[in-house]
Amino acid sequence: MIHAENEALQALRARAYSLAETGQFDSAHAVEQALIAEGWPNAAEALQSEYSRKAISERCQAAKVH
Numbered sequence: 001m002i003h004a005e006n007e008a009l010q011a012l013r014a015r016a017y018s019l020a021e022t023g024q025f026d027s028a029h030a031v032e033q034a035l036i037a038e039g040w041p042n043a044a045e046a047l048q049s050e051y052s053r054k055a056i057s058e059r060c061q062a063a064k065v066h
Contacts, residue, residue, distance in 0.1 A: 013046055015038075017056065017059055019034055020059035023063035027057055027060060028047060028054075032044060032047050
């Protein structure tokens with residue numbers, strides 16, 4: 001069960017990174033809201049760590065530059 005949960009959270013984080021890299025979002029919070037709109041009910045849980053939020057925010061900013 002824990003393994004399946006970890007895989008689901010990893011898939012969600014991968015989706016968050018891909019959304020951030022589109023350049024359509026300004027922050028991790030905006031990406032989280034998009035994930036929730038897509039139907040990921042555990043988006044807040046997957047992105048609760050400071051590391052995840054920082055990585056997503058950095059990808060959002062990098063995508064805006066290009």
